[in-house]
Amino acid sequence: MNYISTRNNQITQRFSHAVLDGLSHDGGLYVPESLPDLSGYLTNPVSYTEMACGVFTSFMAPDFTPGKIQAMLDSAYSSFSETNVVKLKQYDLFNVLELFHGPTLAFKDIALQFLGQVLSELLAREGLSLTVLGATSGDTGGAAIAGLAGNDQCRVFMLYPTGRISKVQEAQMTANISDNIFPIAIDGSFDDAQNIVKQLFADAEVRQQLNLTAVNSINWCRIMAQMVYYFYAYQLAHNNDRNITSLSFSVPTGNFGDVLAGYYAYRCGLPVNKLIVACNSNDLLARIFESGVYQPLDSKSTLSPAMDIQVASNFERLLFELSGRNSEYIKEKMAQLQSDGLFEIEDEIMASFRQLFEVYSISDTETADMMRTMSRAGFQVDPHTAVGMCAKERSLEENVICLSTAHPIKFSESIKQITGTDVPCPTGIAELLNGSQRKYNLSNQISDIKSFLLSRP
Numbered sequence: 371m372n373y374i375s376t377r378n379n380q381i382t383q384r385f386s387h388a389v390l391d392g393l394s395h396d397g398g399l400y401v402p403e404s405l406p407d408l409s410g411y412l413t414n415p416v417s418y419t420e421m422a423c424g425v426f427t428s429f430m431a432p433d434f435t436p437g438k439i440q441a442m443l444d445s446a447y448s449s450f451s452e453t454n455v456v457k458l459k460q461y462d463l464f465n466v467l468e469l470f471h472g473p474t475l476a477f478k479d480i481a482l483q484f485l486g487q488v489l490s491e492l493l494a495r496e497g498l499s500l501t502v503l504g505a506t507s508g509d510t511g512g513a514a515i516a517g518l519a520g521n522d523q524c525r526v527f528m529l530y531p532t533g534r535i536s537k538v539q540e541a542q543m544t545a546n547i548s549d550n551i552f553p554i555a556i557d558g559s560f561d562d563a564q565n566i567v568k569q570l571f572a573d574a575e576v577r578q579q580l581n582l583t584a585v586n587s588i589n590w591c592r593i594m595a596q597m598v599y600y601f602y603a604y605q606l607a608h609n610n611d612r613n614i615t616s617l618s619f620s621v622p623t624g625n626f627g628d629v630l631a632g633y634y635a636y637r638c639g640l641p642v643n644k645l646i647v648a649c650n651s652n653d654l655l656a657r658i659f660e661s662g663v664y665q666p667l668d669s670k671s672t673l674s675p676a677m678d679i680q681v682a683s684n685f686e687r688l689l690f691e692l693s694g695r696n697s698e699y700i701k702e703k704m705a706q707l708q709s710d711g712l713f714e715i716e717d718e719i720m721a722s723f724r725q726l727f728e729v730y731s732i733s734d735t736e737t738a739d740m741m742r743t744m745s746r747a748g749f750q751v752d753p754h755t756a757v758g759m760c761a762k763e764r765s766l767e768e769n770v771i772c773l774s775t776a777h778p779i780k781f782s783e784s785i786k787q788i789t790g791t792d793v794p795c796p797t798g799i800a801e802l803l804n805g806s807q808r809k810y811n812l813s814n815q816i817s818d819i820k821s822f823l824l825s826r827p
Contacts, residue, residue, distance in 0.1 A: 374400070406436075423440045446483040467773050480511040576823070624649070658723075
């Protein structure tokens with residue numbers, strides 16, 4: 371499989387190059403040159419890793435053989451508490467896909483544990499060293515660090531907004547970390563952090579000197595890895611009820627990566643009625659859905675901080691697909707965003723968007739009410755999962771699966787404050803919270819971040 375940039379569909383790269391680059395040198399995002407038909411995995415009962423191996427082979431060949439992919443999958447998911455990685459459960463009236471059974475108790479473990487294996491293999495093959503540069507609104511940082519800690523061919527610099535993530539999320543980035551890990555707490559928002567990362571990737575001198583790559587969901591490997599649990603959820607639901615022939619998914623959404631994986635699963639043969647995009651009061655996506663105007667505003671702090679994002683980077687990939695893979699169109703729109711702070715999307719493209727997607731903006735009041743409702747029913751849910759549940763209630767769709775993206779312990783302070791109940795603390799989390807922590811406090815000025823990166827040995 372070859373890969374093209376959303377801003378130049380004429381130049382192709384192999385999978386390994388796309389992963390090592392992270393972000394294309396023209397500023398675009400890598401997407402597959404073509405999309406395979408994966409519908410054969412819908413009803414054929416296989417394990418999660420067997421399904422993942424088949425899906426990944428379509429995107430990773432010829433750079434990786436099925437045998438090598440299976441070995442990396444076995445290693446990546448060996449630390450998960452669920453044998454089949456995810457679990458479909460009934461939470462009162464909601465069908466919930468639990469995605470938080472990995473080492474950092476967040477859905478991002480599913481992609482980042484595998485991406486860590488891929489990067490380690492590629493670096494060993496090529497004899498290279500890499501600098502991973504990323505921005506996190508909470509969970510990406512801990513998951514990336516868990517996947518890459520101790521790799522002496524890879525340094526990890528992870529930017530996150532000071533005071534806008536939970537204590538557990540911060541501890542997973544800063545406690546008892548290895549020498550190749552550099553957590554950077556910046557003044558400002560996640561959008562500030564993400565903008566710094568994009569600017570540094572656009573700096574050819576810095577990119578070459580540090581050999582930068584990305585592990586945010588701008589890296590195609592992240593999207594590819596997350597596609598699998600949509601297919602696996604269908605297999606589980608169909609096994610439970612043979613009358614189910616299609617599904618809808620309610621997805622807590624910030625950077626648009628998780629729900630984009632659902633879109634690509636749909637494009638590869640998954641029968642989807644609707645992809646329900648659940649955002650908080652950082653309502654960029656809801657405003658796009660209503661008006662057809664992409665206009666980021668200042669982000670707000672909410673109960674669901676991992677979604678406090680006003681620049682949904684992965685929306686560029688969706689726009690590329692809905693425009694008929696028109697890279698000139700994408701370049702024009704991204705230039706308008708840079709110069710004017712907004713761009714308008716044509717009616718025919720918006721019609722395609724609305725045909726498959728629904729978008730709902732959920733307030734903190736609604737989120738808290740849902741958390742209390744679920745607590746009274748005997749279930750603890752984190753604020754992001756609650757946002758997804760609220761969006762599902764707004765929709766008229768049936769056969770909806772809500773994605774649960776984080777274990778309740780990651781937001782135990784909020785759950786305690788809102789519901790009055792304590793979340794049992796796993797031993798490993800208690801040890802992290804009590805461990806020695808190391809982080810670097812910097813401004814949100816790109817010059818300060820650049821100097822810090824270049825000064826590290």
